[in-house]
Amino acid sequence: MIQDVNFWGVLVPGLVVLAAVALVGTIATIRLLFATGLSRIFAYRPLVELTLFITIYGLLTLYLPSNGLLP
Numbered sequence: 001m002i003q004d005v006n007f008w009g010v011l012v013p014g015l016v017v018l019a020a021v022a023l024v025g026t027i028a029t030i031r032l033l034f035a036t037g038l039s040r041i042f043a044y045r046p047l048v049e050l051t052l053f054i055t056i057y058g059l060l061t062l063y064l065p066s067n068g069l070l071p
Helices: 014-036 045-063
Strands: 005-007 010-012
Touching (some): 010 014, 014 045
Antiparallel strands (some): 005 010
16 A cells, blocks of 8 residues: 655645646646647547546556555
8 A cells, every 4th residue: 555645744645646646747748739739639638638647647556666655
């Protein structure tokens, strides 16, 4: 299980921190899609944004060590 992260005395669950990182990654990916013009090929934009978030979040939880955010 991913451990809690201590931010100045406030314990935040590790999965919430990963969700915030995934959200930032999703926003960056969406901006990249708009900058390159690739966003025009998708019919339903909110579904693409949701799947991007789920994919990035899943990859973060899969590849980060389970004992905390830092090895």
